[in-house]
Amino acid sequence: MQLFLNATSPYARLARIILLEKDLLDEVTLRWCDPWADDKALLEVNPAGRIPALVTNDGTTLSESMLMAVYLDSVSSHVPMLPASHLADVLHLAGLGQNLMDAAFTTVIARKHYGTEIDQSELGRRRRRAIQRITQQLDSELHESQLAPSITLGEIACAVALDYLAFRLPEVHWKEAYPQLKAWHAAVIARDSFQQTAFM
Numbered sequence: 001m002q003l004f005l006n007a008t009s010p011y012a013r014l015a016r017i018i019l020l021e022k023d024l025l026d027e028v029t030l031r032w033c034d035p036w037a038d039d040k041a042l043l044e045v046n047p048a049g050r051i052p053a054l055v056t057n058d059g060t061t062l063s064e065s066m067l068m069a070v071y072l073d074s075v076s077s078h079v080p081m082l083p084a085s086h087l088a089d090v091l092h093l094a095g096l097g098q099n100l101m102d103a104a105f106t107t108v109i110a111r112k113h114y115g116t117e118i119d120q121s122e123l124g125r126r127r128r129r130a131i132q133r134i135t136q137q138l139d140s141e142l143h144e145s146q147l148a149p150s151i152t153l154g155e156i157a158c159a160v161a162l163d164y165l166a167f168r169l170p171e172v173h174w175k176e177a178y179p180q181l182k183a184w185h186a187a188v189i190a191r192d193s194f195q196q197t198a199f200m
């Protein structure tokens, strides 16, 4: 398999963490690229020009990190990321994590293209309110004591999104506002899969 990625994409990091947690990393060639530079090899496999893009062993390209997660979970039965016994809970958290990632990432990209004044636009203010509401909800739902030795897709998505927020939008100060969520996040990012893929 091949994974097109960069070191700062929260979506690509989610895919990499899943590969590590599923013990599949050795089966994948990492193709580092810059999606914003219309990387030729990336465009050949993914016409959307976005990362992550996963090319399977039979040459099929998967785009969308969550769809990749579903596929990778089926490739190996090692530690299921989508356990049937509490699937709705896991998908609920995965959705919150993905929405937080989207609001944070879109804020960062909008600033890059239009400057920080874009934060004051109608959409910029909506994104900020979404970030505030989602972090507040995560604080009410995630407790360190619930963490098991294995990890689910929902927990990975939330922890990656929170880490991205701390990395790119430190002014949100979610750790100061939510010490319980901070403790949950610290316990998750201590895992090898998170340490090996830290944003830089």
Ligand SMILES: N[C@@H](CCC(=O)N[C@@H](CS)C(=O)NCC(=O)O)C(=O)O
Binding pocket: 008, 009, 010, 011, 012, 035, 036, 048, 049, 050, 051, 052, 063, 064, 065, 066, 105
């Ligand atoms: N919903 C997608 C989002 C992927 C995405 O937005 N990737 C960004 C990098 S973080 C990208 O490649 N952007 C390039 C572009 O939009 O042209 C996923 O979950 O994989």
